[in-house]
Amino acid sequence: MTTATTTPASTLAVQATGVGKVFPTKAGDVTALTGVELEVRAGEFVSLIGPSGCGKSTLLRLIADLDEATTGELTIFGKPARRARIDQDYGIAFQQAGLLPWRTVAANIGLPLELHKVPKAQREARVAELAELVGLTEFIDRYPDQLSGGMQQRVAIARALAASPKLLLMDEPFGALDEMTREYLQGELTRIAAETGAAVVFVTHSIPEAVFLSDRVVVMSPRPGRITDVVETGLGSVRDESLRENPAYFEKVTAVREALHGAKVERANER
Amino acid sequence: MSDFARAASPVAARRRTTGRGWTAAAWGALGILAVAVIWELYKFLGPADGVTIGATPGETGSGVMILPRTHDRAMPHIWTMVARLFEPTSGGATPPLVVTVAQAAVVTLGMAAVGWLIGVAVGMLLGLVMQRWKLLEWGLLPWIVVSQIVPLIAFAPVVNAIGNQIDRSGTPWPQWLSVAVIASYLAFFPVAIGVLRGLEAPDRIHVDLMRSYAAGYWATLFRLRLPASVPHLLPALRLAAANAVLGAVVAEVSIGMRGGIGRMLIQLAGQASSDPAAPWGPMFGSIVLGLIAAGSVALIGFGLKNYRRGEATA
Numbered sequence: 094m095t096t097a098t099t100t101p102a103s104t105l106a107v108q109a110t111g112v113g114k115v116f117p118t119k120a121g122d123v124t125a126l127t128g129v130e131l132e133v134r135a136g137e138f139v140s141l142i143g144p145s146g147c148g149k150s151t152l153l154r155l156i157a158d159l160d161e162a163t164t165g166e167l168t169i170f171g172k173p174a175r176r177a178r179i180d181q182d183y184g185i186a187f188q189q190a191g192l193l194p195w196r197t198v199a200a201n202i203g204l205p206l207e208l209h210k211v212p213k214a215q216r217e218a219r220v221a222e223l224a225e226l227v228g229l230t231e232f233i234d235r236y237p238d239q240l241s242g243g244m245q246q247r248v249a250i251a252r253a254l255a256a257s258p259k260l261l262l263m264d265e266p267f268g269a270l271d272e273m274t275r276e277y278l279q280g281e282l283t284r285i286a287a288e289t290g291a292a293v294v295f296v297t298h299s300i301p302e303a304v305f306l307s308d309r310v311v312v313m314s315p316r317p318g319r320i321t322d323v324v325e326t327g328l329g330s331v332r333d334e335s336l337r338e339n340p341a342y343f344e345k346v347t348a349v350r351e352a353l354h355g356a357k358v359e360r361a362n363e364r
Numbered sequence: 365m366s367d368f369a370r371a372a373s374p375v376a377a378r379r380r381t382t383g384r385g386w387t388a389a390a391w392g393a394l395g396i397l398a399v400a401v402i403w404e405l406y407k408f409l410g411p412a413d414g415v416t417i418g419a420t421p422g423e424t425g426s427g428v429m430i431l432p433r434t435h436d437r438a439m440p441h442i443w444t445m446v447a448r449l450f451e452p453t454s455g456g457a458t459p460p461l462v463v464t465v466a467q468a469a470v471v472t473l474g475m476a477a478v479g480w481l482i483g484v485a486v487g488m489l490l491g492l493v494m495q496r497w498k499l500l501e502w503g504l505l506p507w508i509v510v511s512q513i514v515p516l517i518a519f520a521p522v523v524n525a526i527g528n529q530i531d532r533s534g535t536p537w538p539q540w541l542s543v544a545v546i547a548s549y550l551a552f553f554p555v556a557i558g559v560l561r562g563l564e565a566p567d568r569i570h571v572d573l574m575r576s577y578a579a580g581y582w583a584t585l586f587r588l589r590l591p592a593s594v595p596h597l598l599p600a601l602r603l604a605a606a607n608a609v610l611g612a613v614v615a616e617v618s619i620g621m622r623g624g625i626g627r628m629l630i631q632l633a634g635q636a637s638s639d640p641a642a643p644w645g646p647m648f649g650s651i652v653l654g655l656i657a658a659g660s661v662a663l664i665g666f667g668l669k670n671y672r673r674g675e676a677t678a
Contacts, residue, residue, distance in 0.1 A: 179578045193570070209577070
């Protein structure tokens with residue numbers, strides 16, 4: 094085992110070369126992804142955007158080793174995806190918070206630590222730290238059904254961060270929230286990502302969300318799912334509310350929109 | 365902020381739940397009262413010999429009876445039944461009927477409880493292996509369903525005979541154990557089905573999450589599948605308890621074991637023409653038994669109430 098030697102490959106959080114995914118169905122094979130080339134640097138925020146069926150969630154699941162790539166090679170910090178999953182190199186959050194309803198906020202955040210036999214005192218300290226980070230310290234003894242959707246999603250983010258991963262995978266985590274909560278949590282997420290220094294791969298179908306959050310926006314297109322364009326936002330490291338009024342921001346929103354439309358997507362019958 | 369408003373609401377929700385508890389009790393009492401009123405009303409209004417269609421005059425038992433007889437031998441008054449509970453069981457200096465019924469009920473309850481425990485253990489094991497290996501589910505589930513079609517009356521003497529054989533060959537096998545085994549035969553079924561459905565209840569996202577934590581089968585079982593199965597398990601346990609009582613009563617009768625409430629019911633029913641109110645004693649007794657059995661399971665449910673929380677949708 095190579096330990097902590099910073100080879101160029103391990104400075105990359107995610108490296109995908111020629112990754113493809115084929116789902117066999119009764120009606121024949123369906124190509125969900127083909128020829129995906131993607132590099133995510135450590136600490137970088139990358140969004141995957143595209144219409145439904147473009148394979149953005151599939152790509153995220155491949156990175157998380159929840160599904161296996163049919164072709165190509167996928168490495169996380171220089172290791173195979175499976176190894177990275179077992180080593181807890183990433184944290185993951187989904188569109189639904191997916192909290193265990195019988196566990197308190199604290200027990201939900203601490204679940205990954207508990208599963209990896211982290212001693213109780215250490216676990217409690219870490220949970221308190223994470224609750225503070227997502228602003229839920231007062232709610233630590235509540236149960237998920239006593240929280241609003243936005244608060245549940247914050248618990249899910251804290252849980253994803255529990256094992257201090259250097260990579261955060263998020264599949265439309267704010268997709269089910271109202272616009273106000275959503276914008277608030279977007280701001281929180283950029284702050285958290287900056288504080289923890291974790292790389293983020295963020296799946297979304299909202300153009301403004303992708304631009305606001307990301308260093309790079311990866312534009313994808315369906316049938317077969319593939320990457321068609323990559324837009325550098327170059328908006329710097331500070332992402333606050335004033336950015337939403339910034340002309341540079343609007344310019345990038347337009348750029349991403351054009352990249353999406355240029356991909357000749359039949360938008361009317363998507364979604 | 366709406367976050368806080370939502371967080372405050374559970375208190376109100378709990379208050380509503382307690383209120384509902386009292387309403388439920390009131391409705392329950394009203395239900396019992398309604399049965400008593402209907403009984404007495406029919407007894408008052410209905411013809412003493414019932415209503416029979418197509419009877420040949422002079423021939424007893426011919427025709428189809430569409431309304432039951434209402435005379436005192438067929439339908440004793442409710443108050444007669446209650447008064448009978450406090451009279452001696454079989455005349456003379458014998459203890460009051462209610463005491464004899466209670467003693468018999470305890471015997472049956474003990475056997476039903478053992479049967480319930482065996483049934484729950486077997487049912488859980490079956491549910492676990494069926495969830496773990498799909499192939500076993502396909503292989504076992506049809507047999508489990510078929511097992512419940514075999515009538516208990518046919519099955520009970522076989523268990524008893526096997527028990528006697530074991531007993532004769534040296535290993536002690538008391539008769540009550542046969543009754544418990546027969547009771548467990550009815551009890552395991554809902555548990556096996558409930559556990560199987562319960563273990564498969566977790567959402568895809570929860571299973572994915574456990575996979576992302578590299579949690580193995582056992583960790584996933586104890587942290588996710590078992591807790592998530594509780595809402596399915598509790599009704600199954602309650603059904604199993606009711607089935608165990610039923611099974612124990614029927615088993616007592618069909619293998620001829622003395623001391624339990626089933627045997628007592630048959631005995632007193634045989635003397636019903638001279639003492640019509642007496643069989644109602646063990647009948648009430650078995651109703652109370654069923655309630656105690658179901659109530660004990662409700663207590664288990666109370667202890668597990670955190671596992672019955674639903675996650676509020678965003």
